[in-house]
Amino acid sequence: MRESIGRRRFLGYVLAAPTLVTAAEIGLRPTVAAASSAEFQLPSPGITDIVDLNDLMTVAAAPTSGLISVGVGQDGMVSFALPRAEVGQGITTSTAMLIAEELSVPLDRVRVTLADARPELVFNQLTGGSNTTFATYTPIRVAAAIARRRLLEAAAIELGSAVTDLSVRDGMIVDRSGRSIGFGALADKAASVRIEQVSVELTPRESFTVIGKPHSRIDALDAVTGRKKFAMDLDVPDAKPTMVCRAPTLNGKVGSVANLAEVRAMAGVTDVVVISTGVAVRAETFGQCIDAVRALRVSWKPGTAAGKSDEIVRRELERAELSLGLPPLTPTVEGKFTFYFRGNSALETNCAIADVRADRAEIWSALKSPIVAQRTIAAKLGLAPSRVAVHVVQGGGSFGRKLFFDAALEAAEVSQKIGKPVRLMWHRADDARQGRVHPMATSRVRVSYLGGTVLGYEQRHTSVATDLGHGLGEIITATAAQLPVGDIGFSETFFLLSQTMPYNFGATSQLLSETDKGFNTGSMRNVYSPDVACARELIVDQLAARMRKDPYRFRRDFLRDDRSRAVLDKVAEVGGWGRALPAGTAQGIAFHAEYKSVSAALVEIDCRPETVNRPIREGVAGPRVTRAVFAVDVGLAVNPRGLEAQMMGGISDGIALALTSSLHLRDGYFLEASWDNYFYTRQWNTPLALQIIVMPSTSEQPGGAGELGVAPAMAAVACAYGRATGTMPTSFPINHGTLSFEPKPTVPPVPPSPTDGLSHAR
Amino acid sequence: MPERTFRVNGEQVTVNVPDDVRLLWVLRDVLGITGPKYGCGINVCKACTSHLNGKEVNPCAIPVKDLQPADEVTTIEGLPATVGRELHPMQQAWLDHDVVQCGYCQPGQIMAAVALVRRVAAQGRAITDDDLDGLRNICRCGTYFRIREAVKAGAANM
Numbered sequence: 007m008r009e010s011i012g013r014r015r016f017l018g019y020v021l022a023a024p025t026l027v028t029a030a031e032i033g034l035r036p037t038v039a040a041a042s043s044a045e046f047q048l049p050s051p052g053i054t055d056i057v058d059l060n061d062l063m064t065v066a067a068a069p070t071s072g073l074i075s076v077g078v079g080q081d082g083m084v085s086f087a088l089p090r091a092e093v094g095q096g097i098t099t100s101t102a103m104l105i106a107e108e109l110s111v112p113l114d115r116v117r118v119t120l121a122d123a124r125p126e127l128v129f130n131q132l133t134g135g136s137n138t139t140f141a142t143y144t145p146i147r148v149a150a151a152i153a154r155r156r157l158l159e160a161a162a163i164e165l166g167s168a169v170t171d172l173s174v175r176d177g178m179i180v181d182r183s184g185r186s187i188g189f190g191a192l193a194d195k196a197a198s199v200r201i202e203q204v205s206v207e208l209t210p211r212e213s214f215t216v217i218g219k220p221h222s223r224i225d226a227l228d229a230v231t232g233r234k235k236f237a238m239d240l241d242v243p244d245a246k247p248t249m250v251c252r253a254p255t256l257n258g259k260v261g262s263v264a265n266l267a268e269v270r271a272m273a274g275v276t277d278v279v280v281i282s283t284g285v286a287v288r289a290e291t292f293g294q295c296i297d298a299v300r301a302l303r304v305s306w307k308p309g310t311a312a313g314k315s316d317e318i319v320r321r322e323l324e325r326a327e328l329s330l331g332l333p334p335l336t337p338t339v340e341g342k343f344t345f346y347f348r349g350n351s352a353l354e355t356n357c358a359i360a361d362v363r364a365d366r367a368e369i370w371s372a373l374k375s376p377i378v379a380q381r382t383i384a385a386k387l388g389l390a391p392s393r394v395a396v397h398v399v400q401g402g403g404s405f406g407r408k409l410f411f412d413a414a415l416e417a418a419e420v421s422q423k424i425g426k427p428v429r430l431m432w433h434r435a436d437d438a439r440q441g442r443v444h445p446m447a448t449s450r451v452r453v454s455y456l457g458g459t460v461l462g463y464e465q466r467h468t469s470v471a472t473d474l475g476h477g478l479g480e481i482i483t484a485t486a487a488q489l490p491v492g493d494i495g496f497s498e499t500f501f502l503l504s505q506t507m508p509y510n511f512g513a514t515s516q517l518l519s520e521t522d523k524g525f526n527t528g529s530m531r532n533v534y535s536p537d538v539a540c541a542r543e544l545i546v547d548q549l550a551a552r553m554r555k556d557p558y559r560f561r562r563d564f565l566r567d568d569r570s571r572a573v574l575d576k577v578a579e580v581g582g583w584g585r586a587l588p589a590g591t592a593q594g595i596a597f598h599a600e601y602k603s604v605s606a607a608l609v610e611i612d613c614r615p616e617t618v619n620r621p622i623r624e625g626v627a628g629p630r631v632t633r634a635v636f637a638v639d640v641g642l643a644v645n646p647r648g649l650e651a652q653m654m655g656g657i658s659d660g661i662a663l664a665l666t667s668s669l670h671l672r673d674g675y676f677l678e679a680s681w682d683n684y685f686y687t688r689q690w691n692t693p694l695a696l697q698i699i700v701m702p703s704t705s706e707q708p709g710g711a712g713e714l715g716v717a718p719a720m721a722a723v724a725c726a727y728g729r730a731t732g733t734m735p736t737s738f739p740i741n742h743g744t745l746s747f748e749p750k751p752t753v754p755p756v757p758p759s760p761t762d763g764l765s766h767a768r
Numbered sequence: 769m770p771e772r773t774f775r776v777n778g779e780q781v782t783v784n785v786p787d788d789v790r791l792l793w794v795l796r797d798v799l800g801i802t803g804p805k806y807g808c809g810i811n812v813c814k815a816c817t818s819h820l821n822g823k824e825v826n827p828c829a830i831p832v833k834d835l836q837p838a839d840e841v842t843t844i845e846g847l848p849a850t851v852g853r854e855l856h857p858m859q860q861a862w863l864d865h866d867v868v869q870c871g872y873c874q875p876g877q878i879m880a881a882v883a884l885v886r887r888v889a890a891q892g893r894a895i896t897d898d899d900l901d902g903l904r905n906i907c908r909c910g911t912y913f914r915i916r917e918a919v920k921a922g923a924a925n926m
């Protein structure tokens with residue numbers, strides 16, 4: 007009976023199976039309903055005070071009947087298929103920790119795999135919005151706790167003792183006299199022949215021995231020995247290397263091909279076929295694919311951004327910007343910031359294996375929205391979704407890319423057209439030039455104040471349209487109607503839901519306007535926050551200066567709660583805020599809250615000419631962030647070591663976004679074609695000193711973390727740069743105006759493979 | 769098709785591939801040795817970094833015809849055997865510092881780190897920040913700082 011379930015009791019199931027399988031509903035939340043609203047009773051409430059993106063994704067998930075289950079095998083191994091994508095964020099490790107905690111089993115006895123597409127999970131198989139731990143924290147523990155209870159009950163019969171006389175240790179159940187029985191031996195005895203509903207209590211936070219303790223990644227050994235398998239490493243019979251020859255301009259389509267027969271006859275080539283995105287080549291090796299792609303003579307139709315440049319898009323954004331209205335009579339601080347296009351390529355390029363037969367298909371790829379992928383691929387192939395098996399493979403990074411399935415769709419199309427399995431991979435040049443980008447955007451901010459009081463904060467964010475059509479959008483549209491946001495589209499809703507105003511700045515209005523759907527866009531380790539927060543924090547520095555306050559003290563005075571102040575205080579203390587530094591170098595400090603988490607960054611930057619102009623071969627030097635201090639409070643950190651890693655990655659991204667990384671649009675295509683053109687953070691840009699402080703737990707629930715670090719890091723670097731140079735930066739990255747490389751040709755679309763490797767041996 | 773013979777991870781191999789196919793594809797597509805990763809194909813990302821006769825090379829830039837029968841290619845899979853252990857000290861340092869995130873760049877990072885430490889040791893000096901700044905391998909997950917720590921720790925045990 008639901009009514010009889012008190013605080014900390016949760017319902018789950020024992021499923022009918024030969025060995026023990028227990029389950030809980032994904033989306034299951036603690037029964038304490040009032041807690042989250044109380045947490046958000048703050049002055050000047052915005053929409054995020056009522057409900058934020060994580061709530062929305064979790065609420066959207068609740069009515070579905072999808073169960074996630076924990077199994078115990080006769081070998082004593084505990085298994086769980088996570089309905090999410092592991093792309094480096096460490097969720098397989100944190101998931102194994104949740105199970106290890108509730109089952110008192112060593113971490114290495116827990117096997118976490120990635121679930122194939124499971125359409126019945128509806129909204130619940132989407133990896134995005136830093137939502138995984140937040141949404142799965144309770145149900146995974148419930149399933150594991152039920153397994154523990156069943157194992158105890160089975161052991162009680164076997165050992166002839168009362169359950170209360172038994173304890174669980176290291177995957178064994180032990181009675182008072184020291185007799186023990188392993189999980190493996192109980193796996194079938196604890197199983198059920200019918201589905202049973204069971205209620206359990208979860209381990210209270212005070213008794214955690216695994217959750218909250220630092221653990222190294224469970225896949226680290228595989229990764230450092232080269233055994234970890236990514237999609238292109240899988241051995242699928244006859245799935246031969248396949249690449250696509252693409253247009254010289256963004257999304258250009260094939261007109262005609264002059265030399266199909268000639269290329270088909272090239273060494274190693276097995277197939278050449280025109281597809282919707284270009285000309286696909288299948289060969290014995292990828293090297294031969296590259297040669298064939300380069301040999302193709304194709305005439306192309308214009309693309310979706312024909313003739314466009316950064317400057318043209320900047321004017322489009324200007325026209326689309328929503329008005330701030332008449333300036334108030336009180337003093338104001340105002341600024342406008344431009345953020346150029348950025349590539350969200352992971353190190354693993356877009357790739358997928360497809361084996362399409364007449365009546366069925368099988369796909370392997372790192373997919374964060376496998377259900378949408380399955381449905382879309384099935385429609386393209388003319389098959390029922392149930393005939394398309396979609397296997398989720400561990401990904402070599404995502405940063406937003408893997409929410410989409412561009413390569414899987416292409417691989418399916420090629421495989422169907424040629425009637426053979428394919429191992430399709432994008433060349434890096436394709437990934438950089440035709441792959442998804444973070445949209446170019448501008449942000450205008452106006453703050454009005456009087457004396458020491460801030461009266462109002464307005465921000466107008468204007469962006470090239472972000473494609474959210476990967477399922478995250480569906481969650482929003484499905485749920486938006488129930489929210490007090492009026493009649494606006496889901497991008498705008500998404501924007502409102504993801505933007506918090508952390509300061510007591512009076513009446514706040516933050517609005518999004520989008521324009522131009524001609525680009526292949528996506529989020530990039532967050533959708534809007536890094537740009538929005540960077541603009542906000544730069545203006546906060548200006549406002550502080552106007553009020554003659556120190557940037558740290560000013561933020562501290564205006565932050566809305568103790569938790570926020572605590573992270574800010576922490577970085578100021580550990581980073582030695584205000585310490586004397588030579589001219590041309592400075593500290594910067596910034597704060598950001600999102601995903602029910604709070605974070606602050608303090609950086610020191612060196613902008614002296616001898617540093618900025620230090621010679622770097624085929625790379626950009628620029629100002630050096632010499633030191634970074636970061637404090638984060640995610641409520642409850644399941645794995646502090648993994649959380650630190652996520653923050654470290656976010657800092658690397660924030661540095662890149664502020665200083666070096668962007669795409670240049672000219673004549674309808676992006677100039678950048680590889681890592682020697684696109685300047686993501688490298689060792690020579692990395693802080694020499696880095697401290698990440700994970701704050702003690704302040705909540706019963708873990709908040710999001712995967713994308714959290716980027717915004718405060720980017721903002722702190724921008725603020726530090728402004729303070730070191732005496733000029734607030736208004737365009738990002740700061741070096742966008744200088745083209746630091748010779749653009750590679752667009753025809754052929756991929757560069758030749760070098761031949762001089764031996765001469766570089768060292 | 770021409771036959772090419774060389775050594776990979778301590779074993780003699782003979783492959784039938786055209787002369788100009790780059791070693792990376794011979795390893796991955798022909799021999800099924802998938803530790804070296806593709807990240808650019810033009811010798812800039814360093815994801816494919818392996819060793820040739822103990823020196824750091826990028827197989828995406830080496831036509832297979834450049835290899836001689838006595839040449840020894842070592843990929844991440846063969847690194848532990850070069851020191852006769854389960855794990856090379858650099859791999860152990862990577863585990864101790866929990867460097868890996870997605871892991872895609874890490875085989876290349878480790879192979880580059882080992883070569884760096886050997887070069888620096890040959891010069892009879894310790895690793896400096898400048899040496900670490902000179903590591904060109906891209907990590908899009910941004911694990912650079914832990915890499916720096918791990919290289920120093922690995923060097924101490926090599």
Ligand code: FES
Nearest residue numbers: 807809811814828
């Ligand atoms: S793939 Fe060889 S260096 Fe990038």
Ligand code: FES
Nearest residue numbers: 870871873907909
């Ligand atoms: S760990 Fe993902 S690219 Fe380095």
